[in-house]
Amino acid sequence: MITTQEEYLLIDRIVAGEQALYATLVNKYKSYAYTIAWKIVGNRAEAEEVAQDGFIKAFNYLSKFNREAKFSTWLYRIVFNTAISYKRKNRVHFDSIENSVVEFADRADQDLLKDDKRAFLAKAMEKLSDADRTAVQLFYIKEFSLEETAEMMGQNLNTLKVRVHRARQRLAEELKKILKEEALTL
């Protein structure tokens, strides 16, 4: 585990020409970068490509990193923007978690119940706007505070708070509707 100061020293060395050291930063942040990309593009192969491109862009602009924010936040914002522009260009649709229910159909009742819940949530998620869905998904990635999520998305803290609150209200309404429909079909 490296501290922020050690990370800054590492960045200085990379900028000075020791490019192989960049692998340390990639190793440290790849999981979160990949998760952000995956939440936005909704497809594993494309998320991998987006996350890699994010790291490459970050490397190319590393000398311009002004250290006002944490390196991680700066990097995640690049990955976020890369994913958004990729999605815009390719119009990748939100990969419903519903699909994963099909993948793991032969499982215990408890797991099926969990999958049902996920499927309901995915169905409700589809009703949200892209921006609200992204906001709420990133907010619920463990360890991302509201402030960090706002900085990553390049949005005002209050705007993001409104988005996250609105998304959850909408989800509650949609879940109510869906579950009522499900109850009727029983």
Add this chain to the structure above:
Amino acid sequence: MEKLITDDDLLNFLDGMGSEDERKNFERLVNENQVAQKRLRELQAVHYFLRNQKGIEQPSKNFTEKVMDRLHTKPSFTFFSPKNGLILLAGLLVASVLALMLASSGAFDQLHTVFSFKSLPGNTNLIKIPTSVPFDIKVFVKVFVLINLVVGFFLLDRTILRPIFQKRSERLSL
């Protein structure tokens, strides 16, 4: 009289905001209000659903190696997506076919002219310029079709063929 409890208050409570005293006080208020209790349960369900989503995802094992290998290459995304590339390509082909059909049917046979520069003012002893230039629309159409074909091949390569082969090779290397 019951104090009005908004969704924002309930969501802030679920997010763990406020001091311990404030939270205890809020909990007491909710317990006294049946409508707020019901709404809290609804929002709580969403909160737990979201919290139990899949957490951190792991990329492929050779992710770092791939990034390091690609450090000095440009990001792989092209300006045109495959869909936009296909639309543009189709447009170019349609325009070229229409132009060729019109040209072969003789629609442009009568459309030729000669640009004359005789009436231009200036001293023609100093600069030698041709007195006239013939202009044939058929030649223009042929050049147009040729440019379309070159741009079409370029688009086909950049937006369709290259991404397909790139993805295939990446999938094979995974």
